[in-house]
Amino acid sequence: MIHEPMPFFAFMDQALYGENGYYMTDRPRFGRSGDFYTSVQVSALYGALWGHVALMDSADQDTVSVVELGCGDGGLAAAMLPAMLLSPRLRGRKIEYAGVDLSPVALQRATLRVGTALEGLSGRETVSTVFARTPAALVESTGDRFLGAWVFGNEVLDAIPCDVVRVDRSGLWRLWVAPAKEVPPDAQPGVLAGGARRSYFLAQDRDQAWARELWTHWAPLLDEFAVDEVVGEWSVGMSQWVAGMLVDLRPRTVNFVDYGGLLRDVVGPDRPRGSVRGYRRHELVDNILDTTPDCDITYDVNFEPVQRLLGAHGLRASALQRQGAFLLGLPDVLTVLQTFEQQYPGGVRAASSLFMPGGGLGDRFVVCRAE
Numbered sequence: 001m002i003h004e005p006m007p008f009f010a011f012m013d014q015a016l017y018g019e020n021g022y023y024m025t026d027r028p029r030f031g032r033s034g035d036f037y038t039s040v041q042v043s044a045l046y047g048a049l050w051g052h053v054a055l056m057d058s059a060d061q062d063t064v065s066v067v068e069l070g071c072g073d074g075g076l077a078a079a080m081l082p083a084m085l086l087s088p089r090l091r092g093r094k095i096e097y098a099g100v101d102l103s104p105v106a107l108q109r110a111t112l113r114v115g116t117a118l119e120g121l122s123g124r125e126t127v128s129t130v131f132a133r134t135p136a137a138l139v140e141s142t143g144d145r146f147l148g149a150w151v152f153g154n155e156v157l158d159a160i161p162c163d164v165v166r167v168d169r170s171g172l173w174r175l176w177v178a179p180a181k182e183v184p185p186d187a188q189p190g191v192l193a194g195g196a197r198r199s200y201f202l203a204q205d206r207d208q209a210w211a212r213e214l215w216t217h218w219a220p221l222l223d224e225f226a227v228d229e230v231v232g233e234w235s236v237g238m239s240q241w242v243a244g245m246l247v248d249l250r251p252r253t254v255n256f257v258d259y260g261g262l263l264r265d266v267v268g269p270d271r272p273r274g275s276v277r278g279y280r281r282h283e284l285v286d287n288i289l290d291t292t293p294d295c296d297i298t299y300d301v302n303f304e305p306v307q308r309l310l311g312a313h314g315l316r317a318s319a320l321q322r323q324g325a326f327l328l329g330l331p332d333v334l335t336v337l338q339t340f341e342q343q344y345p346g347g348v349r350a351a352s353s354l355f356m357p358g359g360g361l362g363d364r365f366v367v368c369r370a371e
């Protein structure tokens with residue numbers, strides 16, 4: 001139970017990753033029996049297509065080294081690795097796969113699921129797999145094997161705790177959460193509905209580095225949109241985690257897929273309450289403050305700080321692309337689709353929401369890529 005007033009990011013951290021947190025229990029989370037679908041559960045074609053990207057990006061490597069961040073229950077790897085084994089682009093090379101996830105339950109499930117998916121496959125002996133809770137732990141257990149790897153993360157950034165902030169003409173405000181009776185009387189009402197717990201804004205000084213950075217990028221939005229305030233999410237944890245990963249793994253290619261976009265896609269007058277939301281059993285949850293850790297909490301990712309970090313670590317970030325356009329625009333994509341259709345007749349059509357615009361996953365998700 002959470003009793004103390006705490007910034008929203010600490011609340012989200014406890015709700016998702018604390019003792020009995022949403023991602024730490026053996027609850028089914030993904031797919032029909034869980035709370036939400038990611039592209040991974042929509043179709044094994046998603047893993048096959050990203051395996052294709054990994055092989056193309058690693059064409060000059062003797063071993064194809066893949067690190068998946070936030071691998072969850074291993075659904076992507078269970079589809080991607082068998083598809084890579086079938087691909088002529090593998091050319092008999094070895095594959096080294098590492099799944100990284102903060103949740104020990106997820107790692108257990110992923111180990112089992114990936115092992116089962118590879119069982120009995122021709123070429124299985126050329127694939128090695130390893131699982132770790134953090135990039136640093138991966139390096140500690142594998143030495144330099146995954147340095148310079150091809151790195152991928154589907155819907156991992158949106159699961160990293162964030163703050164909710166408001167910028168207005170008087171300054172910067174940060175969202176706090178407390179039991180209703182502990183809310184300071186002079187606090188300003190927050191953007192998340194309250195029952196037993198309430199959210200409220202407290203003024204935040206701008207001395208700290210994160211607050212200065214946020215102010216630099218967000219304050220101009222007030223005049224640009226001609227509004228008195230903007231509200232949205234800011235994740236110091238995401239930036240620290242991405243920066244740590246870049247130092248630990250020194251990846252050659254990084255791919256993040258998530259909902260979100262550039263700052264002006266995720267913060268603006270059309271989103272007066274920001275984008276934090278909760279899902280349970282495929283429904284939006286009304287009041288996430290009182291229902292955690294029984295629901296997933298997530299938000300739209302602002303990729304701009306991520307792109308700045310990638311650039312600062314010597315990687316060249318491409319412009320963000322919609323998932324559908326990115327996947328369908330891949331070189332040789334028809335060959336991948338044909339191979340998949342031969343294996344799973346009707347499978348490409350069944351996977352069409354991965355590519356569909358207009359509310360489909362093809363439009364809602366964006367690919368942030370740097371090499």
Ligand SMILES: C[S@@+](CC[C@H](N)C(=O)[O-])C[C@H]1O[C@@H](n2cnc3c(N)ncnc32)[C@H](O)[C@@H]1O
Pocket residue numbers: 023030038039040041069070071072073075100101102103106133134153154155156159160241
């Ligand atoms: C929304 S799920 C996505 C799982 C999987 N990638 C998929 O698409 O089905 C987010 C996953 O990221 C993991 N995660 C969150 N923060 C993480 C972190 N800092 N490091 C590693 N894994 C993290 C969670 O435990 C969870 O399994």
